[in-house]
Amino acid sequence: MYVPSTKPGTDSLQGFGSDRAIAPSDFTYKKGKTIFLQDDPAKYVYEIKSGAVRTYKSLPDGRRQINAFHLQGDVFGVDNEKFHRFTAEAIVQTTVRLVSHGSFNMVAESDPVVLQNLLRMTTRSLQHAENHMLLLGRKTALERTAAFLHEMDERAAATDVLSLPMSRRDIADYLGLTIETVSRAVAKLHCEGVIDFVGSTQREIVILDRKRLAAFDQQP
Amino acid sequence: MYVPSTKPGTDSLQGFGSDRAIAPSDFTYKKGKTIFLQDDPAKYVYEIKSGAVRTYKSLPDGRRQINAFHLQGDVFGVDNEKFHRFTAEAIVQTTVRLVSHGSFNMVAESDPVVLQNLLRMTTRSLQHAENHMLLLGRKTALERTAAFLHEMDERAAATDVLSLPMSRRDIADYLGLTIETVSRAVAKLHCEGVIDFVGSTQREIVILDRKRLAAFDQQP
DNA sequence: CGACATATTGATATCCATCAAACCGGGTGG
DNA sequence: CCACCCGGTTTGATGGATATCAATATGTCG
Secondary structure, three states: OOOOOOOOOOOOOHHHOOOOOOOOEEEEEOOOOEEEOOOOEOOEEEEEEEOOEEEEEEOOOOOEEEEEEEOOOOEEOOOOOOEOOOEEEEOOOEEEEEEEHHHHHHHHHHOHHHHHHHHHHHHHHHHHHHHHHHHHHHOOHHHHHHHHHHHHHHHHOOOOEEEOOOOHHHHHHHHOOOHHHHHHHHHHHHHOOOEEEOOOOOOEEEEOOHHHHHHHOOOO | OOOOOOOOOOOOOHHHOOOOOOOOEEEEEOOOOEEEOOOOEOOEEEEEEEOOEEEEEEOOOOOEEEEEEEOOOOEEOOOOOOEOOOEEEEOOOEEEEEEEHHHHHHHHHHOHHHHHHHHHHHHHHHHHHHHHHHHHHHOOHHHHHHHHHHHHHHHHOOOOEEEOOOOHHHHHHHHOOOHHHHHHHHHHHHHOOOEEEOOOOOOEEEEOOHHHHHHHOOOO
8 A cells, every 4th residue: 555755734633632752644535446355464553534435335236335324524544453343435535634643553562642542533433333233233214314314414513515436336235225125215315305405416415404313214 | 329338359350450459349140131221430440250241332223233242351331431331231140340440540651551451452443343333323123233242252262062141132233133033044054064053952052163262253 | 410328207026014814832720 | 630721833825015126307417
């Protein structure tokens, strides 16, 4: 994996709350490009400056399960292991801040503050995974789709219109469904007056009724 | 939650690798008893001395998703939070070693060794959750069931016969299936000569062909 | 404008859930 | 000891939610 040493920043990586300088550098991936592959040696930790990333596992025959979508500000690739446990790809053009995984680990080993932040991040991922297992194991297609829009709405907040960077295929592989089923579920929510589309593309969505959207989901 | 101060041990909790003494005490739960509920304040961390535990989340209408089964030697209830994110119940009569979560956290805050072990445990849970999401989102009933037996076989190892403490309902709620579907999948594996039953109960299983069992599963 | 990717919509198939009944072992009490 | 019940499991018949297959829009980009 080639990494240019462009514009090495001098700030500490905010996401880790360390006051030690861990010289990071930025890099940009084009839409669809692989950031790292499953079982690749984990050389870096990534913080998204702009764009969006999907991380996933897949079976030998191609079936794919997306673990998570990472948006601006998110940190990913922190595997606490020598090798990545999944593949990461840029969903759209994405700029990330890279931090050397090795030096990062060295700092982490001795610094309780960094360790605590690592632990917090890992715990947050675990929490998300637990909720997602409930979704995948026990929710209906409509509930999953509503839950997805609900989640994205909460994360992207601050704007009136929800702009989804990912395709229907990505959504389907995140929710354990097919693209057709996702499409039908979204159509249903539209018919019911819970959401609306803006612009020409189907990825710009307005949530008309957050209460009813949450009701279509089934929170624990 | 009532906790008797019986036989307070003096050893450090092995699972955490700390050399500081965190006075633990033992407690026994009868089959089916709740150890803690989702959203309960997290007062303790648990290490299983004998028995088995299920942890799960459920939806308001009762649908249930079991995150994980915990067997002898496993540590659970480490939520790194003030409240438990799921419910824990004893599957069979279970004895656990309790460690006060508060004092544990105090030690953890400053001790890099304890923090690293916490991180390792959390990472392992996350890893398991990621694999399980792939199972729940993308595998067939037969693949799920084979994966379950494979997992249990690996964990329980050391014996010839696999003795499952959990009911078909538990297995179903772990795999995102119904009990009938689990039963049929197990029957199929039996017909195919991959597994066999011993004893009178259906929970004593012999793996006849580990290779073929792994093939029914689909490893990434 | 045309070609290709992405999304929707419709028709049909399939896997698994649901409903229902039988089975089985284990306890209990006569 | 056996009859009975009871929870758990298996097995069978049917239905339904979602996958699959196919055709049609719609948008994107050269």
